[in-house]
Amino acid sequence: MNMKKLSPRVFVSEQITTTDIGIASAQGIKTIINNRPDNEAQGQPKTADLAAAAAKLGMAFIDLPVVAGKVTDEHIEQFENMYGELQAPVLMFCRTGTRSASLWALEEARTLDVDAVLAAAAEAGYNLSAMRSRLVSRSATAAPSARDPAQQDVSGDRHDVVIVGGGTAGLATASSMLKRKPDLDILVIEPRETHYYQPGWTLVGAGIFDRKQTSRTMASVMPKGVKWKHAAVAGFKPENNSVILEDGERIEYRVLVAAPGLKLDWDAVEGLGDTLGKSGVTSNYLFDMAPYTWDLVQELNEGRAVFTQPPMPIKCAGAPQKAMYLSCDHWLTKGKLKDITIDFRNAGGVLFGVADYVPALSKYVDKYGINLCLNENLVAVDGPARKAWFDRTDGEGNTSRIEVEFDMLHVCPLQTAPDFIRQSPLANDAGWVDVSAETLQHSKFGNIFGVGDVCSAPNAKTAAAVRKQAPVVAENAIKVLSGNAPHAVYDGYGSCPLTVERGKIVLAEFGYGGKHLPSFPQWLINSYEPSRLAWLLKEKMLPGIYWNLLLKGKEWLVDTELLPQVPVSREHKEAVDS
Ligand SMILES: Cc1cc2nc3c(=O)[nH]c(=O)nc-3n(C[C@H](O)[C@H](O)[C@H](O)COP(=O)(O)OP(=O)(O)OC[C@H]3O[C@@H](n4cnc5c(N)ncnc54)[C@H](O)[C@@H]3O)c2cc1C
Known part of the structure; x- marks a missing residue:
């Protein structure tokens, strides 16, 4: 837990655990406010468990859940009604702390100078400047209105490329884009502080890797030249070429890449x-x-x-x-x-x-x-x-x-598209980002691409698939930015190194329709037999390939197919270089 001070009375934090409640108590916190609805993410502690842990320590626990991107006037009113009565110091939390900090700012803006509120939030690590107009209107009138924050005209940034998700697919795609166009203005929106090498978890479960080998700080793996927005996307407005963040901030793009993975x-x-x-x-x-x-x-x-x-x-x-x-x-x-x-x-x-x-x-x-x-x-x-x-x-x-x-x-567990994707105009009937299986371009919105686990292409959802998808999306997105049609094609490649015993792997590599797509000659690694060399690849080489090649845009064993067509102009003018 990382408690950050907003005011002498109020602290804010990202998601807390039951253990953190003991720590907060030791720091003198008297009241805890939960601004995160249950079941938003896998492994999220339950509100009931947190409330029980707080009760055991004699602390007040208030549940005021706010859906990401929807800090409504009703929430502010509820918060306002309880604010004066709260036993301080108070610790507020949600997924990243942004919803909590936003609520606090909207309440304080009634009585404090908006610049002072924004400065206090910034000091705690929350850039709420996109809420300025809403804070100003709060300071002008305390009367709540019924406006939906997602509809409000909050000023936002504009970028050539906005990538939603800094996992395998988001970062590999950002790096592959920069490799092709080093001056591209790319914003990656990612709420987590940690990036995970998930393929390593099989070996953690078998006592071969320590789990520490499978994580790095997000800051250390973010490609150089990319801007990182430490926030979560709550919704999409493709008709305005913008995404809406949890705090209601709107960010505009010329090309959007959706890469938020899937929901367990x-x-x-x-x-x-x-x-x-x-x-x-x-x-x-x-x-x-x-x-x-x-x-x-x-x-x-x-x-x-x-x-x-x-x-x-x-x-x-x-x-x-x-x-x-x-x-x-x-x-x-x-x-x-x-x-x-x-x-x-x-x-x-x-x-x-x-x-x-x-x-x-x-x-x-x-x-x-x-x-x-x-x-x-x-x-x-x-x-x-x-x-x-x-x-x-x-x-x-x-x-x-x-x-x-x-x-x-x-x-x-059962796996689906994340809720904010399923409920968005980007989704197909099954909830996945609706893309062409070949170009990975959205089927309705020409300046949107899907990559990684979230996309509807019927490939095996793997990091190995991302290795081939990222260069395709990079090529095609850059084509769209320059007013041309996508011309790179993904063959559906995916791979599954089946660890059949310690020291041996059946290395399944295949494309659409199960087509055999081996990366190595069959005399070296026979795909249909257990192989010691494939095990060495998985245990000794693939982690390094992941961190040092895939995430850095060094496209190892990738030969992207480019169609020999003359690119034609696309009508999506928002995305086109001027
Ligand atoms: C146990 C296990 C074993 C595996 N083994 C293999 C293997 O051997 N070989 C292989 O190739 N693959 C393997 N995989 C699969 C591989 O890890 C995934 O396919 C790959 O990580 C997908 O990348 P992604 O970027 O689509 O999703 P992720 O890497 O999961 O990244 C998604 C990112 O989006 C972010 N995000 C989520 N919501 C939002 C939001 N609202 N706003 C902004 N960002 C958001 C998340 O925080 C996350 O950082 C394995 C996976 C598991 C779990």
Whole structure:
């Protein structure tokens, strides 16, 4: 927790945990105000748990949730009504602290000089200057109006390119753009302080990597020459070429790249959120949770280990199996495998989506004695009772619910587009950013592109896919900026290094329709057989390739296909270089 002072009475922070409440109490905080609705992100502490932790320490806890980008006049009125009565000092928090700082500023602007309020917020690390006109109108009249802040004319920046998300896809695309046009004005909007190398979490869950090897500060990986806006996007106004931030600020673009990844929907399974990280329930899909997988694997001597896989799409479709094979390999080495029953309960109807790789994987299913249970979807978990429930669908489409006892449960959660994308004009019917599978250009808005996990292209959602997508988006976005049609084409490449045992990988590499797209000659790495060299690639080389090449625009083993067409002028004049 990083408590920042707004005034002698009020402090602000990004999301806090129950442990932070103890720290806040030790600092003398008397009241905590939560401005973040529950279930906004995976792993977010529940309001009820935080309130209970505050109550134990005799602190007041007030829940005043504000939807990102929608600090309404009703919120301000509620805050205003309680403000004078609050037991100080007060700690306010939301995801980054921006919503809390905005609420505070809007209240204080009634009585304090707007410049003084803005300066205090800036001192605490919150640039609220885009709210100036709203603060001024608050100071002029205290009477609340019914205006929606997202509609207000808050002055905003304008950039050649705005990239939403500083994950794998956002940063790789920014770097690939700068490689082609070093003077391009690019703004990356990213709320997190930390960037994660998620492919490493499989190896954390197997005790091979320390989780520290999979994270770096966002500031250290942000490409040089890019401006970083430490904020979260709440909505889009493509008709005005602008995005709206959580505090209502509007930022304009000539070209927009949407790269906010996907949402891990832990709440889709009843009881899962309450038990994750306890009672034998784990997941390699979270930075904090992968070490717990390794703890459980080492502790388990006998009983039943269950590995789940939800309906597609998911990022790294092989990750649930990878966790299972590496766990089995450990139990085999320690002589425990014979005492452990292993289930792979998969909502899909096949072991792996690309048939060519199934024979090699099936050999490992047999070797480890895994019960392969297809068409079974996890719907509920009771951690303390060590029970899970699955909906099993038979060949006629009839569904029945089955109960399974477990000693260890590794869950891969259901995955969807983030809520602010699903509810936006950028989304297709399934919620993903609606792009051409070849050019990654939006199907309706010519100056918008989608890249990475969030886009609708039917490739395997992987960092490996980003390696090929980022140069395509960079090429095409720069074409659009200069008034030309996109001409670079993505072949659907994705890759899944299936860790079938410690020291061996089946390296699946394929494009649209499952087309085999190997990066190496078959005599070096045979894609359909377990390979030691592929393991060395994953363990020793890929992390360095990720941090030093992919994120830096050094396009390793990428030969982007450019169509030989004469580019034609596009009608989207906002994006065109003057
Ligand atoms: C366990 C596991 C194993 C994996 N193994 C492999 C593997 O072996 N090989 C492989 O190639 N891939 C693997 N992957 C998949 C790979 O990590 C992802 O496909 C890749 O990171 C996708 O990049 P992205 O930029 O689309 O999303 P992310 O890297 O998740 O980044 C999205 C970013 O957007 C930001 N964001 C979210 N909301 C907002 C908002 N409102 N405003 C602004 N920014 C926002 C987030 O904070 C985040 O930084 C694995 C993933 C997992 C979880």
